[in-house]
Amino acid sequence: MPKPENVLCPSPAGLYCEPGDFYVDPVRPVARAVITHGHSDHARSGHGTVLATEETLAIMAERYGENFAQKTEVLRYGETVSRSGVDVTLVPAGHILGSAQAVVRAKGFTVVVSGDYKRRKDATCAAFEPVPCDVFVTEATFGIPVFCFPEDGDEIARLTKSLAQFPERTHMVGAYSLGKAQRVIMLLRAAGYDRTIHVHGSVEGLNALYERFGVKLGAIEPATVDKSKKKDFAGAVVIAPPSAIDDKWSRRFNDPLPAFASGWMRVRARARQRQVELPLVISDHADWNELTTTIKEVAPGEVWITHGGEDALLRWSELNGIKARALSLVGYDDDEGEGQVASRGEAAG
Amino acid sequence: MRAFASLLDRLAFTPQRNGKLVLMRDYMRDTPDPERGWTLAALTGGLAFDAAKPAFIRKAVESRMDAQLFALSYDYVGDLAETVALVWPRKPGANREPELSEVVDALSSATRAQVQKLLEGWLDALDADGRWALLKLLTGGLRVGVSARLAKQALAEMGGVAVSDIEEVWHGQHAPYEDLFAWLERRSDKPSAESPGRFRPVMLAQAIDEEKDFANYDAADYAAEWKWDGIRVQAVSERGEKRLYSRTGDDIGKSFPDVLDFLNFEGVIDGELLILREGHVESFGDLQQRLNRKAADAKLIAKYPAGIRAYDLLLDGEEDLRTLPFRERRARLEVFVRQAASPRIDLSPLQPFESWEELARLRAHPPEGDAALAEGLMLKRWDSIYEAGRPKGPWFKWKRDPHLIDAVLMYAQRGHGKRSGYYSDYTFGVWREDANGDRALTPVGKAYFGFTDEELKRIDKFVRDNTVDRFGPVRVVKASKDFGLVFEVAFEGLQRSTRHKSGVAMRFPRINRLRWDKPAREADELSTLEKMLD
Ligand SMILES: [Zn+2]
Ligand SMILES: [Zn+2]
Numbered sequence: 001m002p003k004p005e006n007v008l009c010p011s012p013a014g015l016y017c018e019p020g021d022f023y024v025d026p027v028r029p030v031a032r033a034v035i036t037h038g039h040s041d042h043a044r045s046g047h048g049t050v051l052a053t054e055e056t057l058a059i060m061a062e063r064y065g066e067n068f069a070q071k072t073e074v075l076r077y078g079e080t081v082s083r084s085g086v087d088v089t090l091v092p093a094g095h096i097l098g099s100a101q102a103v104v105r106a107k108g109f110t111v112v113v114s115g116d117y118k119r120r121k122d123a124t125c126a127a128f129e130p131v132p133c134d135v136f137v138t139e140a141t142f143g144i145p146v147f148c149f150p151e152d153g154d155e156i157a158r159l160t161k162s163l164a165q166f167p168e169r170t171h172m173v174g175a176y177s178l179g180k181a182q183r184v185i186m187l188l189r190a191a192g193y194d195r196t197i198h199v200h201g202s203v204e205g206l207n208a209l210y211e212r213f214g215v216k217l218g219a220i221e222p223a224t225v226d227k228s229k230k231k232d233f234a235g236a237v238v239i240a241p242p243s244a245i246d247d248k249w250s251r252r253f254n255d256p257l258p259a260f261a262s263g264w265m266r267v268r269a270r271a272r273q274r275q276v277e278l279p280l281v282i283s284d285h286a287d288w289n290e291l292t293t294t295i296k297e298v299a300p301g302e303v304w305i306t307h308g309g310e311d312a313l314l315r316w317s318e319l320n321g322i323k324a325r326a327l328s329l330v331g332y333d334d335d336e337g338e339g340q341v342a343s344r345g346e347a348a349g
Numbered sequence: 350m351r352a353f354a355s356l357l358d359r360l361a362f363t364p365q366r367n368g369k370l371v372l373m374r375d376y377m378r379d380t381p382d383p384e385r386g387w388t389l390a391a392l393t394g395g396l397a398f399d400a401a402k403p404a405f406i407r408k409a410v411e412s413r414m415d416a417q418l419f420a421l422s423y424d425y426v427g428d429l430a431e432t433v434a435l436v437w438p439r440k441p442g443a444n445r446e447p448e449l450s451e452v453v454d455a456l457s458s459a460t461r462a463q464v465q466k467l468l469e470g471w472l473d474a475l476d477a478d479g480r481w482a483l484l485k486l487l488t489g490g491l492r493v494g495v496s497a498r499l500a501k502q503a504l505a506e507m508g509g510v511a512v513s514d515i516e517e518v519w520h521g522q523h524a525p526y527e528d529l530f531a532w533l534e535r536r537s538d539k540p541s542a543e544s545p546g547r548f549r550p551v552m553l554a555q556a557i558d559e560e561k562d563f564a565n566y567d568a569a570d571y572a573a574e575w576k577w578d579g580i581r582v583q584a585v586s587e588r589g590e591k592r593l594y595s596r597t598g599d600d601i602g603k604s605f606p607d608v609l610d611f612l613n614f615e616g617v618i619d620g621e622l623l624i625l626r627e628g629h630v631e632s633f634g635d636l637q638q639r640l641n642r643k644a645a646d647a648k649l650i651a652k653y654p655a656g657i658r659a660y661d662l663l664l665d666g667e668e669d670l671r672t673l674p675f676r677e678r679r680a681r682l683e684v685f686v687r688q689a690a691s692p693r694i695d696l697s698p699l700q701p702f703e704s705w706e707e708l709a710r711l712r713a714h715p716p717e718g719d720a721a722l723a724e725g726l727m728l729k730r731w732d733s734i735y736e737a738g739r740p741k742g743p744w745f746k747w748k749r750d751p752h753l754i755d756a757v758l759m760y761a762q763r764g765h766g767k768r769s770g771y772y773s774d775y776t777f778g779v780w781r782e783d784a785n786g787d788r789a790l791t792p793v794g795k796a797y798f799g800f801t802d803e804e805l806k807r808i809d810k811f812v813r814d815n816t817v818d819r820f821g822p823v824r825v826v827k828a829s830k831d832f833g834l835v836f837e838v839a840f841e842g843l844q845r846s847t848r849h850k851s852g853v854a855m856r857f858p859r860i861n862r863l864r865w866d867k868p869a870r871e872a873d874e875l876s877t878l879e880k881m882l883d
Contacts, residue, residue: 145414146422146435150476158355165371246763251770258769266435266477267426268361273821275763277362289439312421319415 002107004135004302007086010327015113015137015306017104020086022051024102024113027331034088036115037099038063038178041333051075053090055098055213059178062209077126093117094128095284096179097210103131111135112298118283119290120152123186124179124215128294136300137327141285142263143309149263149287155280156187159237159259162278163193167235170253171278174242174260177202179284181239182210184261185217187282188237198223198233200240200249223253246274263287292316307332350475352380353388353449354482360493364765369495373503377530386525387449389504391486393497395524400456400464401487403429409469413438430488433472434481440473447471450525452483498597508533513550513737516598520547546590548583548598549617549663549671550737554727554744562745563705570730572675573700573708575715575723576746577658578633578842579623580640584657584694586612587664593622604642607650608657611693616685617664618657619735620697625656628695630719633856634844656693659686660727663735671735675743678735700726712749724841725749751839752881753861754779755872758834759792761812761824771805772812772824773797775860777836781851781875790828791851791875796838799860808834808863833869837862843881853878 008017014026022032029046036042036052038059043052045064049071050057060068075081077100080089085107090100095116102113110133117128117139142149163171175181181203188197196219199207207217223238234254242260250256260276263283271279286294291313295303303324305313310326317324356376363369373392377385390396410433411419419436426432447455455467468487472480485491498512501519505512510533521544522529531537557563581596591612593602602609605622624631624639631653638653639645662682663671670678679699686696700720702708708726715721725748733743756777764773774797778790800808811826811834818825827833839861846854853875 144422144425145418146426146432148435148439148477150478162359165375166368246770248770256769268431269427271362275765275769275822277364277368278359279362312418315415315417315421319418 002109004109004111007106007109008104008111008113008135008137010329014329014331015327017086017106019106020083020088020104022088024104025115025332027329033069034102035060036093036102036113037095039096039116041331042115045069049073051081051088053077053098053100056100058209058213059098059206062205063178091129091131092126094119094122094125097125097182097213097215099125101128101131103133109134111137112300113137114139116141116285117294118286119294120149122183122284123190124182124210130294130297132298132300134301135304136295136298136302137304137306138291138295138313139285139332140291140305140308140310140313142283142287143291143305143313145288145312147263147266147287148289149266149281149283152187152282153191155261155282156184156191159188159278159280160191160193162257162259163235163237166257169235169255169257170233171235171237172245172250172253172256172258173237173239173280174245174258174262174276175239176262176284177241178206180261180282182207182215182217183284184239184280184282185220186215189218193237194218195236196221198236198238200238200244202241202244203239242274288312295322296320350446350449350452350479350482352376353384353391354475354478356388357482357485357491357493358478360495364494366499369499370503370506373495373500374507377504377507382527382530383450383525384448386527386530387453389500389526390524391449391491392493392495392500396453396486397489398456398487399489401468401484403488405465406430406433406468406484406488409433409465409472410437430484430490431481434477434484437472437477437480444470444474446474446476446479452486456487496597497599501598504529504533511738514539516548516550517737518542518547519598520544520592520600545588546585546592547587548585548592548594550598551581551583551596551619552661552735552737552744553596553739554729554746555739555741557728557745557747559747566742568702568705568708570732571728571745572679572731573702574660574697574727574729575700575720576725576727576748577621577623577630577697578722578724579621579630579636579658582620582622582657583663584608584612584618584620584659585664586614586616588615604639604645605655606645608655608693611691613691614685614689615666616662618659618682618685618694619661619663620657620659620694622655623658624653625658625693625695626654630658630722632722632844633842637844654693656695658695658697660697661735674732674734675729676731708747712747723749748841751841751857751861752843753837753839754878754881755835755864755867756793756838757790757828757869757872758808758812758826758836759790759828761808761826762822764797768805771809773805773809775808775836777838778828778851779873779875779878780870788830793849793851793853793875793878794838794840794855794858796836796858796860799839800863804863828869830870831868833872835864835867835869835872836860837864843878845882851875851878853882 008015013028015024023030024034025042026033031048033047034051038056043060045068047069050069051073054074057072075090080087087105089103093099093101093115104111112131112133119128175184198221245258258276259278261280261282264270265279265281305326306329314324359372422436423432501515502512505515518540528540532539583594585592591609595601624635635653662678712726728745730743756779759778760776761772762774776792776795778792780788781791783789815827816824817827838858840855840858842856844854
């Protein structure tokens with residue numbers, strides 16, 4: 001009798017579909033890859049053929065150069081490609097621009113690989129769509145009950161209030177260059193903030209890409225101090241990758257006030273460790289409530305947990321009578337800024 | 350509660366004094382009575398509950414969620430109140446969020462059993478930040494790095510008055526301080542400060558500038574006395590009210606009941622709180638044994654008997670002496686202390702001198718006895734009235750030269766605010782022989798000032814270029830016999846300390862000079878420091 005594992009199974013290179021001979025988000029070069037979204041731990045260069053949304057392919061080209069793969073295939077949200085009896089459909093995941101869940105149907109099973117996802121509204125990407133399935137392969141970056149994120153609007157209000165209270169200080173907002181940076185900008189715009197927002201060099205190219213796909217970010221300038229004087233940045237918002245905030249780079253600004261937009265900021269010790277003065281709990285990942293309500297909503301026969309806080313999610317599944325297992329896939333970092341910084345130069349080199 | 354919670358949250362993450370002031374000032378300006386008054390009470394230490402024990406909080410949360418999920422969460426966060434604040438399950442349609450004033454009111458009349466029910470209802474209604482603030486308040490663990498003095502400073506800024514004005518009326522006011530806010534918002538007159546036992550804002554001394562001041566001032570116009578190394582206090586005994594205040598107006602009487610008992614006079618004395626044994630001063634280290642303790646037990650009191658060395662008299666009976674010149678106040682003080690004949694109060698003697706040169710010699714070579722333990726000298730103009738604040742000219746302090754040692758930079762940590770991009774907090778060490786007879790560095794202190802911005806940039810580069818390890822925000826800097834950055838460190842005094850690995854603790858260390866030229870091997874030995882122990 002066929003099992004879901006015959007459709008998709010964990011392997012050292014990533015989740016492998018044997019009947020279709022492709023991997024989802026492989027962590028090493030493979031002949032055929034389906035890529036859920038453009039974050040560098042999911043989208044790597046050097047594959048033979050890459051199947052992804054148009055946005056994801058554009059992001060990969062932006063970060064790795066045009067020749068990141070031998071061949072690319074665009075698949076729109078909702079469209080299906082079939083090969084050797086395997087259907088692959090990409091469905092919005094609500095994580096970042098172009099992010100998708102890979103829905104794989106074969107041998108009578110539906111397996112959904114969520115990639116990274118979240119459930120709250122995001123002006124920079126299409127909203128997550130639940131797909132009923134036999135196996136739901138979920139991330140669990142914030143899979144511990146302590147991670148219940150507040151409303152984005154409330155967090156942005158803390159930033160705008162601080163700007164009013166400390167008009168002489170440059171507000172340095174640490175945000176991952178792909179996705180988080182643009183989302184923070186859009187949240188500021190939604191809150192009525194219409195001043196020029198300054199960005200670190202590693203954010204510029206991705207901003208232009210988002211604009212090309214219709215995400216209107218408003219007035220943006222590079223955060224270069226040489227052209228202007230330090231004082232010009234008094235009371236300004238500067239968005240930069242988290243590592244630049246701790247670095248020499250941030251010194252060029254006027255009395256910088258270090259802020260950080262990340263789900264990790266929910267826990268005080270994390271914020272203190274990074275010497276953040278204004279922790280902003282804004283995440284592109286599902287929080288505990290989103291993870292658990294999503295699992296209930298898609299009502300899978302089985303849950304597979306790829307990476308993150310699997311202990312608590314396994315326990316929760318047990319309490320709720322849901323069959324679950326941890327895949328403990330390696331090679332996936334979280335992209336909330338705790339790990340690496342993907343700057344263009346770095347990734348291209 | 351929401352505004353209170355977000356204020357606490359911001360304060361906890363804001364290291365700079367100025368930042369904290371802005372946050373408190375704006376909060377006090379924008380928040381209505383009585384909410385802000387209770388917040389003020391919480392910040393100034395006047396609102397302490399011990400209504401919820403950790404065991405109870407644990408029980409409450411485990412009735413709401415799976416114990417194993419809670420354990421995983423607690424393990425991850427590490428702080429009980431914070432974990433509970435984060436994991437407390439949402440309850441849609443719960444009650445309206447309570448205001449801080451409602452919490453205070455309810456707690457003041459509730460029985461223990463009622464408190465448990467109330468707490469659960471509040472936790473249901475609040476968001477995570479609100480729950481955190483509530484739990485910290487109820488478990489008595491509200492620590493956001495704000496002193497009562499700083500909160501009063503923020504009030505002063507909000508109302509555009511001097512902080513000494515706030516201090517003067519403070520002790521006649523009670524939470525939620527509606528009269529105080531009415532005055533600060535110009536809706537009513539300044540509240541009366543006439544309550545007996547109140548604090549009188551103190552007069553402070555300027556540091557003398559040896560280069561300029563001696564040429565401008567005549568030695569004959571000044572009295573000199575030793576600057577005692579204790580804590581400045583104001584001892585009040587007025588119509589039955591006995592109080593002991595710190596120089597910022599904090600009531601510290603609870604820590605010193607032995608002194609409070611012997612305020613057997615009617616008036617207000619300004620003096621130094623010291624450990625006094627048979628009329629002799631003991632070191633500041635001994636006094637520290639008594640500080641920061643909420644209550645003093647008999648054993649501690651017997652071991653470290655405290656007393657007051659008086660140097661000024663503000664109130665004699667019902668007569669306010671503050672507008673009299675120092676010469677007259679001093680004469681009155683001498684009579685006053687003699688007549689009080691309190692076993693815990695003595696007189697700070699004047700040190701006679703003819704010229705500044707003679708005084709300089711005395712400062713460098715103080716006479717044997719108590720003077721040898723003094724921090725330096727105080728100069729007071731004979732004709733000076735007692736004026737709150739720090740006026741320039743009437744009073745000067747002239748501290749002794751600091752101790753100097755050469756130490757090697759061992760660890761560095763990033764600073765805050767303007768320095769947040771720089772490694773500006775330094776731990777330095779000196780040499781000592783370890784168990785194998787090898788010379789190894791042992792940390793002896795920490796310093797974060799005493800250098801210029803240019804020097805800071807150079808040290809920062811040195812730290813970045815020579816980092817050998819990291820622990821969280823701390824960088825371990827390369828330091829060996831043949832390599833290292835030597836600091837000339839200045840400090841005021843040295844005490845034995847069991848909390849420090851080296852066994853010594855410095856008072857007021859700062860970097861005096863950078864010794865880029867000096868080889869690390871030539872830095873000082875721990876034994877040199879031990880000879881400097883007070
Ligand atoms: Zn991602
Ligand atoms: Zn990921």
